[in-house]
Amino acid sequence: MAEQTSQGAELFNMVKKKRIAIPKIRIPGGGKFKYLVIAAAIVVFAYNLLFVYIEPNEFGIKVVRLGMNRGVQKEVHTAGLNLVVPGMQQMYRLPRDVQVLELTDYPRTAADLARKDRVAHIQTSDGFFVDVDVSILYRIEDPYLVFTKIGPGSLFEDNGIIPKAEPALKETLGKLTTEDFYNSFMRVKKAQEARDLLNTELNPKGIRVEQVLVRYFRYSTEIQKNIEEKKLQDQLVFTNRAAARAATEEAELKKIVQEGRVVVDVEMEQGRAYVTRKIAEKDLYVRTKKAEADLLVRLAEAEKVRLKNDALKGMGSERMVGLKMADVYKGLDLIVLPSDGGAGVNPLDLDNALRLFDVRKGGAR
Template identity: 90%
Template sequence: MTEENPQGPQLFNMMKKRRIAIPKIRIPGGGKFKYLIIAIAVVVFAYNLLFVYVQPNEFGIKVVRLGISRGVQQEVYTAGLNLVIPGMQQMYRLPRDVQVLELTDYPRTAADQARKDRVAHIQTSDGFFVDVDVSILYRIVDPYLVFTKIGPGTLFEDNGIIPKAEPALKETLGKLTTEDFYNSPLRVKKAQEARDLLNAELSSKGIEVEQVLVRYFRYSPEIQKNIEEKKLKDQLVFTNQAAARAAKEEAQLKKIVQEGKVSVDVEMEQGRAYVTRKIAEKDLYRRTKIAEADLLVKLAEAEKVRLKNDALKGVGSERMVGLKMADVYKGLDLVVLPSDGQSGVNPLDLDNALKLFDVRKGGAQ
């Protein structure tokens, strides 16, 4: 209903007294254009009365009030125009896109169009309380179940997701201790458990929770101060432990480096000893082979002398000696030698000839 304007009659009377002319509006084309306007108005009125437009991000659920198949229809209507008979049928629309439930005390959040509720107040396993800002992302996957089990409109929020959100968070995040909230992997794991718990309760009603995101958490100032002090002490302990481990590893590294140097020195000494041994073996081998070769040469020379002596002792050796002595005497012009008596010279007597020419002293063998 619109409120009436009390100044309307007074303004009309004032215009009447002053005789202000009110111009008449004439419609061009006469009655035909008037009928056209009436026809358009009737079409627009019938369109708004008989058709309901379901948007692309919506589901349509039709309820038949009068007729053969009365009640909620199982057919889900998608985007487009749908015929709805007034008084007999009614079309309800539910959101099709992702919905966001914000549990926070901040007036403005990242999703301004999201449904907001109070922050989740959770008691930790060690007895402290923490306020947790949570974003729950969910969607309607079966609008017929949502409509029949929860209701039309925004009842899927009021009677569906909101009553189940905080109890699920308390059951899962409440298993954490005060310090566990700072453990990101563990906190995410508990948030996923909360999502699974919500899906176990809401999937039968046509709602699916996609993500449970823990965005902020706040303790009381006293607890926060104690946690920060304990964290600083823990960090100091961890720093000392890390320094001790670093010193130990450095000592171990020095030990390994020293052992490596000793091993290298030992291997080098062994290498040098091996080289010396191989050189000595080479020299020994060379001297041995030289001695063996000299021995073979001397034996061959001795064998040559023996064979030569054996050859000289054979048949014709005396004649051969005589021929040699004749060659010796060839260099003498004239030598008078006695041929008989004690000093007689026998050319074939070699020993006597050598004594005669003082080549071999008397009595020498």
């Protein structure tokens, strides 16, 4: 990286030795304006010569060539103006934002400004080769370590990340088989292992890898054809298995439906039997209560007759019977009956009157 301070020092030396002629400029308006322009030119020249601007996305590392504390300074300069003495000090700038290393064979990618290197050529665990396009996202965490252990400028790419990238990918992705590359979960897991392996080697040098992204992978045409044929066969096997499982599940569903219907029918029969039993119990209860009521009514009527008979057997009952018999005799025009002797008729003797008219057989009491 060409440094601004070196260019300024060379320009100053050339002007000092008069190898560069400074044209005389006539400025109208008097000597004061002329001196003002000269002073402004000197200020601009001194600014460009003595100050280096570190941008917000950069780190600054100062190297002292002459004087005290010579060597690489541990202080990391951030965004802003920094004083650099020409010939004695030099400022190196390193990127602070995320960097991208593209391992690909395509001339143009999504990150056109990224550093590009050849595609990663990896041998799988079953002996085949695959070309893998990989994007490695990383950043400089400690510019002092990067500067002292790797070097200035773009050496963090040439001597840092690039030599370590493909070996780490071969060590991790090489454990996959040709079919495993189509398994996104396994592929991502091995990419994370590659990131961890790179961090193990690069963290002590001040670089941290954020992500390792496997974007594309390509086999040779023959291998790709074999893989596709095998995938088709596997899909056919899976289809047959799925169809068999679907038939089994359908049979199980039918069985469950039939069992459900049987259970429903049994429950319905039990419900109908329960209803019939409850109706029979209701009828039995009604008949029982009705019979009990009839019995009570008949007992009451019998009790009424008994009480009436008992009442008739009390005092004055004979006279009442005689009066009743007299009422009976009222319908007769004339009956001549003996009034004395053995065949005499006493109208008040009911038993004798009943025998007389053959209502009660003789001798019956």
